[in-house]
Amino acid sequence: MIGGRGGALIGLGVAGLILCLTLGTLAAVAWRAEAASGLGPADWAALRFTLLQAALSATVSAALAVPVARAFARRRFRGRGVLIALLGAPFILPVIVAVLGLLAVFGRSGLMNDALRALGLPEVSIYGLQGVLVAHVFLNLPLATRLVLQGWAAIPAERFRLAASLGLGPAEVGRFLERPMLRAVLPGAWVAVFVLCLTSFAVALTLGGGPAATTLELAIYQAFRFDFDLSRAALLAAVQFALCLAAAGLAAGVARPAGLGAGLDRPVDRRDAGSPWLRVQDGAVIAAASLFLLLPLAMVLLRGVPQLGALPGPVWEAAARSVAVALASTLLCVALALPLAIAAVDLRRGGRWLEAAGMLGLATSPLVLGTGLFVLLRPLVRPADLALPVTVLVNAVMALPFVLRALLPALRDLRAGYGRLAESLGLAGMARLRLLTLPRLRAPLGFGAGLAAALSMGDLGVIALFADQRTETLPLQLYRLMGAYRMDAAAGAAVLLLGLSLGLFRAFDRGGRGHAGP
Amino acid sequence: MLVLDRLRIVQDDFTLTADFTVPTGARVAVIGPSGAGKSTLLAAVAGFVPLAAGRILWNGQDLAPLPPGARPLSILFQDQNLFPHLTVTRNIGLGLRPDLRLDRAQQARVAAALERVGLAGLGARLPAQLSGGQQGRVALARVLLRARPLLLLDEPFAALGPALKAEMLDLVAEIAAETGSTVLMVSHEPADARRFAPLSVLVAEGRAAPPAPTAALLDNPPPALAAYLGR
Incomplete structure (x- = not known):
């Protein structure tokens, strides 16, 4: 086992969380939908x-x-x-x-x-x-x-x-x-x-x-x-x-x-x-x-x-917000993906189900997820306050399948190549994560984190449901500029967004490749 | 003393039985045709293959509840005995503490083990920067530090040339003598078995036979071994 019993439990917990977020929000949505009279x-x-x-x-x-x-x-x-x-x-x-x-x-x-x-x-x-x-x-x-x-x-x-x-x-x-x-x-x-x-x-x-x-x-x-x-x-x-x-x-x-x-x-x-x-x-x-x-x-x-030199102040503020959202979402996504992937490889019987739970993001619409979270949380918080945290969460869930796809083959190879050696030496738990799994998974982790960051950076979806002026991200700001026919400013913001998305991807991907050993 | 007590391993349509004792300190070759189950036998002792029936005992203790890392043994596989991203020193250090939090005395022991196998000064290298023989020595240095009473060798030196292999087997013999280890060694080479192991276990036709004197076994092979040896 790569993560031992504790690791498997964390993986199961993550799978449960994903199920709640995808199917649970759908249930919340369906519960609200009862009142509707059917499709017009x-x-x-x-x-x-x-x-x-x-x-x-x-x-x-x-x-x-x-x-x-x-x-x-x-x-x-x-x-x-x-x-x-x-x-x-x-x-x-x-x-x-x-x-x-x-x-x-x-x-x-x-x-x-x-x-x-x-x-x-x-x-x-x-x-x-x-x-x-x-x-x-x-x-x-x-x-x-x-x-x-x-x-x-x-x-x-x-x-x-x-x-x-x-x-x-x-x-x-x-x-x-x-x-x-x-x-x-x-x-x-x-x-x-x-x-x-x-x-x-x-x-x-x-x-x-x-x-x-x-x-x-x-x-x-x-x-x-x-x-x-x-x-x-x-x-x-x-x-x-x-x-x-x-x-x-x-x-x-x-x-x-x-x-x-x-x-x-x-x-x-x-x-x-x-x-x-x-x-x-x-x-x-x-x-x-x-x-x-x-x-x-x-x-x-x-x-x-x-136009880059003449971008209005709100664009820069939105850019800073977007970078923060992308980094938080990346961190969350990797924190979800790693235990899930480890447990999916460890548990022979339940592994496929864990993998499938992680892949649910592919079948989930971000707006459904966002709507569900809104329905659930509306009694507790103002929607505008939810905008950024919900965006972080939704982006992490949506990027999860791609990060899992990057991690799973590498983890399976790692287990096939060094699983027995690690077990014969009693290398388990956190020591195994620190000495074996993380160093050997640097490249796919960096690649996956880069994907998650870029996808989150460029996302124009659930943020549009909730955001007000104080919580606009760069893609939303860009959309507003286009809507107002401020095409020059829009083009400048687009270059900024493009640069930040590719830059984040490259930074993470390169970080994963640097001195990872032969 | 290693006891294989009415051991039975079943994998799909493959079955292997064993029922014998290996005396403490013995050096035993495990020989037989390929696919007969030599590696499977070692993997079962090491805890990687579940038993369908029977027990494996070391000095009277049933090994069944112990995970591989906690068993009183070290094993060297055919390949992948070193982590490629860890330095030689860290690979050896794993033999003392799997979390590598070594104190000064333990670091000194790692350095001493490295010197013992003739690799003093190469501790900072990565495995890929070593020759095949040197990689084998690193793995043996780790065996030395783990100091477990039983050593299982699943042909770790098969990829080396004859002279180098003989050298490594001599080193294994020395280390086994120093630590008082009992050694089980899978071998394809009758010459290696003769040189290294006074006793041999023949694995053939679904059964691992009790240890018998190697020279007698090879000189007067039973039919299954004779066919494998080409006589």
């Missing part, structure tokens, strides 16, 4: 739109991910590693910054409409369904591409060698190697994007809205914030949770092995993809994807950097 037409519309946009976002992201990942899998070029690393950036990119960047490219006075006007063509609007789609594809194409690229990387080099020795061309390689892999990988990628888009809030808040483009999450926010109709918010929250749970079940069900077997990690030699036409095709795909993903960010930087 607007609510049904929100449900339909939520499903439609998530399905379309997932389909487009997965479909585009195939050529992009194939191009990356077939080509080796200078800067490939950097580009692939950049593909991971949108995951920790604050959504509101992405939206600002997309507005700079696709908005009313953005690059694209300027070009269309110059050519005398009709303008396109980034608001409504198409805007939500563009933003979701922008945010999730990198994730889908990485998942599919992992699928390509998992095809053993020996299969390609065999294909080359048999003289198979691109079509045959596609049929015998790539299609089985895609059949195994794509459903998972589709569902991953689908689930993320189901609870997407900031995108719908900024680019959606109105009767035709309101998601459930946005409807909860509106019911809560504008109508103060708690029972309706609660009912919508219950629907949202059911939806997320069903999607999580779907995600668990679609994983399917490709049956391509293991290889000996020989370098991949793609002789099937050597033709000039395929080179040009792959080059164009990579260039187009990079342009789509990097141009909006470049626009934010271009507009925002000159």
Whole structure:
């Protein structure tokens, strides 16, 4: 055992806490929802739109991910590693910054409409369904591409060698190697994007809205914030949770092995993809994807950097608040994740359940959690006083699955490699944590903490439910600036937010890598 | 005295039985075909494998309630005997106190053990900065400090060349003599068994046989051992 009996108890306690926070708040919400009369037409519309946009976002992201990942899998070029690393950036990119960047490219006075006007063509609007789609594809194409690229990387080099020795061309390689892999990988990628888009809030808040483009999450926010109709918010929250749970079940069900077997990690030699036409095709795909993903960010930087010196005082105050929230949330998240992960690896039988409890954050909507906490705590505290503590707590729970995913494989390896040695020496309890677990887990802990910090830093969700001027975080401040059409200040704040998010991630991630020993 | 009392280990469709006594201070080789259960036998004595039936006794005390670290033994595995992120000194220090809060006298003992295995001055290194033989010596220095009456060797030197392996076995023999330890050593090499262990336990066909004189066993092997030896 890594943590001994005490460690297992702490892990069970954490799992219980997560269950209370996710299912407990849902119960509180459901209890309030009893008074409601059922879903009205607007609510049904929100449900339909939520499903439609998530399905379309997932389909487009997965479909585009195939050529992009194939191009990356077939080509080796200078800067490939950097580009692939950049593909991971949108995951920790604050959504509101992405939206600002997309507005700079696709908005009313953005690059694209300027070009269309110059050519005398009709303008396109980034608001409504198409805007939500563009933003979701922008945010999730990198994730889908990485998942599919992992699928390509998992095809053993020996299969390609065999294909080359048999003289198979691109079509045959596609049929015998790539299609089985895609059949195994794509459903998972589709569902991953689908689930993320189901609870997407900031995108719908900024680019959606109105009767035709309101998601459930946005409807909860509106019911809560504008109508103060708690029972309706609660009912919508219950629907949202059911939806997320069903999607999580779907995600668990679609994983399917490709049956391509293991290889000996020989370098991949793609002789099937050597033709000039395929080179040009792959080059164009990579260039187009990079342009789509990097141009909006470049626009934010271009507009925002000159504004940094002239940012209004409240922006700096909000930034300080956000950093404090992110650090507190990171600390809490790691404090929850570590005992939970240790207990999940230690307890053979109960471990899977503990892991599942930690993953509940994936199926939970932050607004549902926030609404539930509000319902529970309203008799005791003023909502505005709750804003920051609840945000810290909710962000920690939402980041928990990602931190767990970073820790669990490392803990399992540690147990497999050094578990018996530690036990034979009687290394247990705090001494084991101090001398073995923490030093060996530095890298995944740093990475996980970095993710938690960046996600919390950029979060525009539950904070919008409660905040007043005294408790605004930087993303909310940025949203308010955009709403007031103070686009210069908004761009400056966006650069600040981007810098702080990436900076926090990098600081933690590097801290985990520094002198960790060979 | 180590007593394996009607021992029975069951893992899926694999079963191993043992019922014998090893006298205190004996050096015993555990030999037999691969997959016969030599390592499993040692793992059971060390407390890593549950018993389906029977008892393991050391000087009359049943080891069953003791977790691995509290048993009166030290074990060296095939590999991963050192923590790669801890210095040589700290790896050895674990043998005195698992929380590494060593006082001055204990630190001096660590330094002395390091010198005893011929690695004086290398205490600040990490295991990766040592050769395979030196890593084995570090593990033996820790065995020396733990000073447990029973020593289990699960082929920790299998990756070393013949000369180096012989050298390590000599060091083990010296340390065992100094601490008065009883040694059980898994071996693939008949020559190692002859050189190191006057007695041998043959593990084959689901059974660990009582210790028998090594030379006689190897000279007149029963059929299962003969097949393994290629005779």
